[in-house]
Amino acid sequence: MSVYPGNKQARALAYSPKWGHIAVGSNFGKVSIRDFKDFDTKIQTLKNAEEWCEMIKYSPCEKYLATGSHDNQVYVYEIVDGKYNLYKNFNKHSSYVQAFDWSLDSTYIRSADGAYDKLYFNITTKQQDSAGLNNTKDMEWASHSVKLGWDVQGVHPAGEDGTHVNHLTVSNDKSVVASGDDFGLVNIFRFPCNDNSSESRSYAAHSEHVIRVEFTEDGKRMFTIGGQDKALIQWKKK
Structure with a gap:
């Protein structure tokens, strides 16, 4: 699947039933938000990531969209009335973000990188939680893509x-x-x-x-x- 010609093919996708949006990440880090029912309709382009995003996921509550980039950062966008605003970029990884998961209550992200570090981020406080492994031990996760x-x-x-x-x-x-x-x-x-x-x-x-x-x-x-x-x-x- 591609929304661009040449070497700008899609690298990651995410779908939001609530908003009717599909988020598409290109080779150059841009994330194109499209109308799911009319893919030619571009709603917004997110340009914060400096390298391509390996994973894109909406939070379970669909209030947020997160992207994991090869510039070593996790970008979280807040969605208000269908518009995306950068909420927080977590820049604590030392290598590219390989995978991440949302907690089922949308309050945490756990992510893994190319250096095999697994980090936890508190979405409410906008901070890395160095004790996240213990603090989330009883937490349910919406997905299990982190391989650590x-x-x-x-x-x-x-x-x-x-x-x-x-x-x-x-x-x-x-x-x-x-x-x-x-x-x-x-x-x-x-x-x-x-x-x-x-x-x-x-x-x-x-x-x-x-x-x-x-x-x-x-x-x-x-x-x-x-x-x-x-x-x-x-x-x-x-």
Whole structure:
């Protein structure tokens, strides 16, 4: 999918049912907000990120939009009457932002970067929470794309540094976690997966590395996106 010609293709997408918007991140960091029912209608362009955004997500309350950029920052926008205003840019990461998750109550973001640091940000106070791991221990998360944590550490085989795992996600019923890796495999584990010797089922369909894995809301289907093979594959649970 692309909203621009040439080397300005879309790198990340997010959809807001409340606003009827789709947010599209380009190769150069700009985020284009479009009308979901009329994609040619541009609502706003967000130009704060200096490099491309690997992940874009609306908060569960849909009051905010967050982007994780390769300029090492997490940008949070507040949405008022359909207009986006920069609320806070968190600049505590030492490497590019690889993934992040919103808490279910929209008060926290947890994010992971290319240096394998996992940070927590309090949206209400607009501050990094250095004690976030403890302060959010009983918190529910709207997604599970951060690949660092006791509940997903088993997706990384013993002796591996974890770089070959590109993305992971957990089904809504929290029964399984799926990962996509550099070997073109889609791997399914039981969740939580806190043992490096955990058994998995691995499926090969992509010819190159797998960059995204997502379950449907009911967990009966899964979609995966390949890197160089540019393939979108749909999987059905039997």
